[in-house]
Structure formats: structure tokens, C-alpha cells
Amino acid sequence: MTQWWRDAVVYQIYPRSFADGNGDGTGDFAGALARLPYLAELGVDAVWFSPFYPSPLADGGYDVADYCDVDPRFGTLADFDTFVAAAAGHGIRVIVDIVPNHCSSAHPAFQAALAAEPGSPERDLFIFRDAPNNWQSLFGGPAWTQTPDGQWYLHLFDSSQPDWNWANPAVPAMFEKVLRFWLDRGVAGLRVDVAHGLFKDPELPDVPDPTPSDRPSPWFHRPELVAHYATWRAILDSYPEDVFPGRRTAVGEFWGDEITHLEPYFIPGGMPQAFNFFLFQTAWDAAALRHTITASIALAEGSDVVAPWVISNHDVMRPVSRYGAPAPARSDAEVDVALGTRRARAAALLLLALPGSAYVYQGEELGLPEFLDIPAADRDDPVYRRSQGARLGRDGCRVPIPWSGTAQPYGFTEGTATWLPQPSGWGSLTVEAQLADPSSTLALYREAIAGRPAGEFAWLDGYDLAFTRGEDFACVLNLGAEPVPLPAHESVLLASGTITDDVLPQDTAVWLRLR
Ligand code: GLC
Numbered sequence: 085m086t087q088w089w090r091d092a093v094v095y096q097i098y099p100r101s102f103a104d105g106n107g108d109g110t111g112d113f114a115g116a117l118a119r120l121p122y123l124a125e126l127g128v129d130a131v132w133f134s135p136f137y138p139s140p141l142a143d144g145g146y147d148v149a150d151y152c153d154v155d156p157r158f159g160t161l162a163d164f165d166t167f168v169a170a171a172a173g174h175g176i177r178v179i180v181d182i183v184p185n186h187c188s189s190a191h192p193a194f195q196a197a198l199a200a201e202p203g204s205p206e207r208d209l210f211i212f213r214d215a216p217n218n219w220q221s222l223f224g225g226p227a228w229t230q231t232p233d234g235q236w237y238l239h240l241f242d243s244s245q246p247d248w249n250w251a252n253p254a255v256p257a258m259f260e261k262v263l264r265f266w267l268d269r270g271v272a273g274l275r276v277d278v279a280h281g282l283f284k285d286p287e288l289p290d291v292p293d294p295t296p297s298d299r300p301s302p303w304f305h306r307p308e309l310v311a312h313y314a315t316w317r318a319i320l321d322s323y324p325e326d327v328f329p330g331r332r333t334a335v336g337e338f339w340g341d342e343i344t345h346l347e348p349y350f351i352p353g354g355m356p357q358a359f360n361f362f363l364f365q366t367a368w369d370a371a372a373l374r375h376t377i378t379a380s381i382a383l384a385e386g387s388d389v390v391a392p393w394v395i396s397n398h399d400v401m402r403p404v405s406r407y408g409a410p411a412p413a414r415s416d417a418e419v420d421v422a423l424g425t426r427r428a429r430a431a432a433l434l435l436l437a438l439p440g441s442a443y444v445y446q447g448e449e450l451g452l453p454e455f456l457d458i459p460a461a462d463r464d465d466p467v468y469r470r471s472q473g474a475r476l477g478r479d480g481c482r483v484p485i486p487w488s489g490t491a492q493p494y495g496f497t498e499g500t501a502t503w504l505p506q507p508s509g510w511g512s513l514t515v516e517a518q519l520a521d522p523s524s525t526l527a528l529y530r531e532a533i534a535g536r537p538a539g540e541f542a543w544l545d546g547y548d549l550a551f552t553r554g555e556d557f558a559c560v561l562n563l564g565a566e567p568v569p570l571p572a573h574e575s576v577l578l579a580s581g582t583i584t585d586d587v588l589p590q591d592t593a594v595w596l597r598l599r
Contacts, residue, residue, distance in 0.1 A: 086330035089273065089357060089441055090390050092129040093533050094179065094335075096445045098398045099136045099158050100144065101484045101504070104497035111484065111496075113159035113167050119487075120167075120174055122515065126449060126526075127533040130177035132275050132335075134398055136164070140190050142244040143466055144398070144482070146181075146277060147188035151262040168270050172327050177272030179335070184259050185281035186245040194246050202235050209254060210246050211238035217288050219303065222296045224470035238288075240281060240303060242466040250282045256312070263316065267323055267332055274320075279336030279355065280345075283308040298339035305340070310348050313355040320356070335359060335392060335443075343379045350387040357441065360391035363434075364400060368407050368427055370548035370563040377438065381541065384440070392441035395431050396448045402481045403428035405454035414476060416457045416507070423591070425451050429528055429580035430561055430593035436532040437551075437559035437595060439541045444529070447485055450518060451525035454480035455507045462505050479504055488516035531578050535595070544571065552598070561593045574599045 097116060105114025113136070123131060135145035136158040145155070154161050168178050187194060193209050200206035202214070216228030216236045221243075228236040229243040238247045248255045263274065285302035298304060313336070320332040335357035340346050349358045360383075366376040384391045395403050405413055408424020428451055435442050458479050463469075465477030484502040486494030490511035493502045511517065518524035539554020547568070550560040557577075562568050570576075570586045573596040581592035588594055 085325070087333075087356070087388075088129065088177075088328070088330040089333040089335075091439075091536075091538075092441045093127070093436070093536070094130045094132050094392070094441065094443045095123055095126065095128040096132045096134065096397060096443055098134045098144075098446060098482055100141075101482050101496075102446055103485065103487065104499070104502075105159075107498040108157070109484075109493070109497050109499050109501045110157050110503045112157065113154070113163040117163075117167050117170055120170055120176070123171075123176060124174040126530055128176060128444070130179055130272060131171065132179035132273075132443070133181060135181045135183060135277075139188055140244065142188065143242050144464070146183055147186075147190075147242065147245050148183050149188040149190040149192075151183075151187075152265045165269065172270075177328055178270075179273040179275055179333075180266050180271050181275045181277055182259070182262065182266075182334075183277040184248065184250075185278040186239060186241060186247045189244045189246055197237075197246075198231060202233065207235075208252050209249055211249050211284065211288070212236065213238075213288065218290045218294045219288075220294045220296050221470065223467045224472075224475065238284070240278070242470065244466075247284070248282070250284070250308070250312075251286060256315075260315075260319065263319055267319070270326060271332070272328060273333035273335065276316075276334055276336045276355065279313075279358075280304045280309070280338045280340070282306070282312070297341055299341040299345060305345060305348070307348075310351060310354065313349070314353050317353055317355060331356075333357060343376075343383055346383060346391070350383055350389045350391075352388055354387070354389050356388075357390050357392055359443070360393055363393050364395045364403070364406070368563060370561070373434075373549055373561075373563075374543070378543075381439070390440050392443050393435050393438050394443045394445075395428075395435050396445045396481070397443070398445060398482055399478055400481065402452055402454040403431055403448065404451055405456065405480075407431065408453070413454075413456055416453070416455070419453060419456070421453055424453065425525070426581060426591045429525055430563075430591055432525070432529060433532060433559060433578065433580050433593035433595060434549075434561060436529075436536050437553065437557075439553065445481075447481075447483075449526050449529035450486070450513050450515065452483070452486075452510075452513055455483045455505075456480050457507070458483075458505060464504060483507070486510045486514040488514050528578070528580060532595075535577060537595070547571070556598045558596045558598055559593065560588060560596065562588045562590055565590065570594065570596065572599055573597060 102111045103115030103119045138150040138155045139145045197206040219227040221227045283306035404424035407427035408419045467477035484496040488495030492506045518526035537553035537557040544550035567587045575597045577595040579594040
């Protein structure tokens, strides 16, 4: 059966910030439905929705209070079904986000656990102990919070996100129902949040260095995960074809400090896809990128698991700002937007020429910079709060999308205010403005998605960062300080900047048809 997801382009929608259909300043399904033609013209194969479930939105919806419904701020289940059907009409599949490591403290099961006695079955759905250990939350501060009766519960993230106890069989049983609920509604796949979490060392040992990291630890990359995801793969594979040909899929959010940390997941019958975050963790340096790409390709070789490429998502600084500053910037003034934009456009041609699937995060195709100067009072990310501002958090990449016009709210909403403020000066970055400009970043993404190469990947010798796909396609990047002459070619298919006299300028990428 076809494995459509092996080379798909998937567009990530962060629902609060994609498009608002009811004028309240927060995105929703009605807004997304109205923008489906935009996604169809962009040429994506699928959309992945970050969580839209009932939630206090303490962590943007990754704090789920009910896994099988839609938060009224985003619409209704009927609106979701309408979107899925309409998307299918455009040939676009829908992927939903499953959050199995933790829920919201507002989830009825956690409320019941708080109301129940220490040692009760209700508490055993979570990780309650009489005393905390020294684990730290990934969002800053301790990973334990005390309840009024003196017990403590574990939360790897915010205190409003208690971790489920995956050693209790009731938890996997519940999640199986959640998976089936969405698969039965016709979703093509699942994105699995914190896929390297879930199981914890039952001893809950203190660790020598509690600084949060993504390496194997008593809370991440536990050996139980591999067999566990094989059971999810079996569920996916048990679904027959529906309106779309091929199998359902899942993509795991597996972070690692090193590529080798992901090796255990690349086994036959494992979760079909494991995100490869190493491309955006790699500096703008040809040798480093070559190394990452070679290691990433080797990781998936000989396994039926694929590792989609990513240069941005809702958790990391937008490429323009990342590539446009020598060190992680903390204010807009520190970013050279022209430089960052040049590099981000080159990175886009790299992303879309590599073999396999690619995920594009909303606004990446517009070349939006991070909005770093969000006033403190408007910041929403718990990372900012829990670190007392030491970490700015992720609000800057979650700013509502500019669709049209020259001033806020840039066509995002019929209302006046947006849930997070937008910066001034984004008039030239709106969808409307970029559709009218054949040299825009949006135009580049549309052409690149339409013209993605196929065929065997091979490095092209003689260049810092160049490769071929099949017999007659080459992608060449110039990350060096000097312009470089292009290899012999029949034609230039696409370029991220202006090419004259067959010379590739600095920080530019090109797709070539070879002779
Ligand atoms: C994942 C999500 C992130 C969220 C975290 C906790 O990393 O991508 O946005 O904050 O999980 O759920």
C-alpha cells in the first residue's frame, strides 16, 4: 500500500494564530476553512493541526482537558469534520496532535486524582509521591508540585501539565481510544507530542545533573517506548484506505541531544516517522550541515521509518531571525533581517530538495521574522513566566499570520485585537503583498513545492554543500564568503537570490537542471 507520507510536504497550523473566522482575535476552524484555497495553491499534501482540544490554554493547548472534543474558541467537532471533508476536496490530508505525556490539570481524571486519597487508583493514573526528587521542568523550575494534602505530582512541563503514569495499563488503554476516535473521523495521521517522554524509570531516581536535556534519562527515551509505538503502528495499519489511498501515519516529536539518541526508533514496524530536528539545530555552516544531512540519511537507511526535515515549528526561533544574528537574539534590533531572509530562502531550497518528507510551519513560507519585542505583559508562553524572563519563550514565532493590508491586524481577524500582538512593519510580508510579487518568499515556496526533485541523493564533489537527485537535478548552496561558479548545467530551475553570469552569490541556493 502506498506510503504517501514518505515524501509529503506537510503544513503545520498553529490554530490560535493561523486565521480567525469569528472576529475574536484567536484563530479557529472557520478561519482555516476560508484559507484552504491558499493551502491548496501552496501545494501541500497535508496539514498538521497543533492542539485545538478543550484546554485552559496554559501551554497553547498542549495542556489538554478533553482529548476527544474541540475547544469552543476554535469551533465544534462539526467544524472539524467540515474542515476535514473540505480539505479532502482539495486533496489535502489532515493530521492531528496527540499529547500523551501529560494532560491539563483541568482534565477530569486529574481533578478526580486530586480529590482522591493518596494511594488511590485515581492517583495512580498520574505520578504522585510523598516527596519530590531533583528532576527539573523543561520549562524551568522543579518538575514537582505539592498538593494540599502534602503529596507531590510530577510534571515535566508546566505545573498545570501533570504527567500520565504510563506504567498503569489504564493509560495506554485510554490513549488507544483517543487514537481511534480521531482515526475513525478520517484523519490521515497523528503528530505525537513529546514522543520520547511517556514512560519514566519506576524508581524515579535523583540524577547527578538535573539540567533539562533531551538525552536518554530516567524520563526520556525509555526502552519501553519502542514496543509501545509498535502497538500504535499496528492500530494505524489496521485502518483500511478511505478517501485517500495508502496507510494512516504518525510522526513522533523525538528530541535528542545527538542523532544517535534517535536510533532505537528506526526499526521495522516502529512509529512511521520520527521528526529530524537536527537541520535547524545546526549552525549556518556548510561542513556542519553536510555532517547533519549525512548522519540523518544514514539514520533512516534500511528501516521503514522516515525522518522528515524541519527548519521551523512553533517551538523554535523563526529561521530569518535565527540565521540573521550571530547569537540567539533577544530583541528585534539584534537581527539583520536582510541577511536572515537571504539565508532562510536558501534553507528553504535545501529543505525542499532533500530526499523524503518536509514539514513547513505557518509563516515560514512568508519569511516572517521572530517578533522578539513583544511587551512582557502580552507574553503568554509559560517558559517566559517559569524562567522569570531569563528565556523569552516561543511567543515570537506564534504571532498571528499577516494576510493582507498594511497595519495590524493585517487581515488576520475582522476584529481589532489579536490574542498576541503583531509588530508594525509587516505590510510587505502579508500573503496579499507576496502573491503580487514573483520574487517573494511565498512565490519561492510555491515553486519549490511544485517542483520538488525525486531520485537518488548523492553529494556533488567540488562544492561545500551541493548534491544531486537522480541523473539531472542538482541543488547547490553557497554558505562561503565568496561567490562560486555554478556547475555545468542546462538551466536554472529556481534560485533563492539573483544569479548573474552563472555565479552563485553568498548565502544563496539554486536548483539546476544538469546537462
Ligand atoms: C512539545 C510541544 C510544545 C509543548 C510541549 C509540552 O514540545 O511541541 O509546544 O510546549 O510539548 O506539551
